[in-house]
Amino acid sequence: MSLTLATLIPGLLLILLGVPLVLNHSGYTAMLKAFPRSTAAAYLFFGAGAAWFLYAIWNLSPADFGEYRTYLFIGFLIVAVLSFKCVPDFLAVRGLAAVVLMGAMPLLQAAYMEYDKPQRLLMVSIVYLALSGAIVLGAQPWRLRDFFSWLFAQPSRARGIGGALAAYGVVLSIVAFTY
Template identity: 30%
Template sequence: MSLSLLSILLATPIALLALYGLIRSEEFKGHLTAFPRSNSWGYLLMGISTVWFLYLVKIEDISDFESYKRFMMFGFAGIGIGTTFFVRDLLAARGAAVLMLLVAKLMVDTARWIDTDARLAIVVWAYIMVIAGMWFTISPWRLRDLLFWLAKSDRRLKGALCLLLTWSGFILVLAFSLYRTPSA
């Protein structure tokens, strides 16, 4: 996947979500505060994360783990499925956190070989997602608290949404300009 395409696929949904939040603020607040405890979002995000992680384990070619790969696949599948059914509290927050880590890996892997300093926008974003993903995996209630804190104030929420819209716009500009060069 090219860095341009990845940037478009990441920035477009964020921009659309931010626009939705700015246009329908009250409705968006309801969705925002319901998200961390949503079982349907939790099942979806944990399912995607588990399948994606298992795929990454399957294609990994580190010879030290080759003889253990089958056990690792079963173990990680059990952890993903077990978490989905036995740790339902804040399941969507946990699923979002794991997905942040996987998306960040894809971002860094895609940007690694691009010969422009503009790739650092994606790399820095990825590392911010890694920190957030680890933090929210360890303590998913912090994501819930953050979303509630944002939803508590119209000014705070609109400021955060404007920041997301600006950031996604910046990434889209990079996607259609610097990331479209032959080296990218």
């Protein structure tokens, strides 16, 4: 993946997350409030995160426990399938965390050793912030529900955070074309 694309993707995602918050779109607000316990979102995000992780397990090199990949694959597949039955609460949040964790690697690899391009740090910073959030939410997924309750308690909070997300997304989208 090129550094331009690796910077443009988070920029566009931030714009897509921020603009509906700025516009105070009621459908978007309802969707965000329902997201943590949504069964459809759980199937989408946890399914995508599990599939991506299992793909990575299946393609392990011999130096990375590749000779045990079949056992690892089967073990993690069983855990993923049983997650839908045994821990369905907040599975969408855990799935989103898995997608963020898996998606960060190609973005960070694109910026690796690109020391002559300091503007890459704008992308890397937001990716590390997302990684930190994914780790916290993976361990304590109910915090996303609590965050949404706090966020939508006052419309100015949602607009302010949405504006900040959209503005940073615009900055990243512009920076993507400066490499």
